[in-house]
Amino acid sequence: MDNFDYNASEKAEASELQRMIAIEQQKAQFQAQVHTFTDVCWDKCVDSPGSKLDYRTETCLQSCVERFIDTTLTITNRFTQMVQKGAH
């Protein structure tokens, strides 16, 4: 079993590691969001998959991501107001 008494430089290494892991976690959260958006926006924008995505479909995907984020913000803000006003 390891001796867990860390000296100063080992503590510094440990917090550097924590920092680096937090960065990878942030990247992973970004990827997870992309999966969610792609799932939803594929259904909205892609009818039958062809040999490439046409301009209309590309534009639809881009708009879909933006509008989905706007929707999230709208709902979050309004819900916050409702809670603050004491609605259940």
Next chain:
Amino acid sequence: MDGFGQDFSAGGSGGKLDTGTIMEQVKVQIAVANAQELLQRMTDKCFKKCVGKPGSSLDNSEQKCLAMCMDRYMDSWNIVSRTYNSRLQRERARM
């Protein structure tokens, strides 16, 4: 094994934490999970798009459809990734 340690370790080899190896493992685990997620969603979408009434095997047109669907799904994923990234940068610039 030694090579990884050289690139990423903060200090020398005297520390208790092999930062390089740990970070390599973390990145690999995250990459594997990401690939699994992609495959699961892509399979779901492309099955829906390409396979009608399931027969006794996947016929030629279904195979072709699945190949195209995979490519288009990954194209879509990339577009969504770029769009989301731009949006995040725009939001950060506003703060």
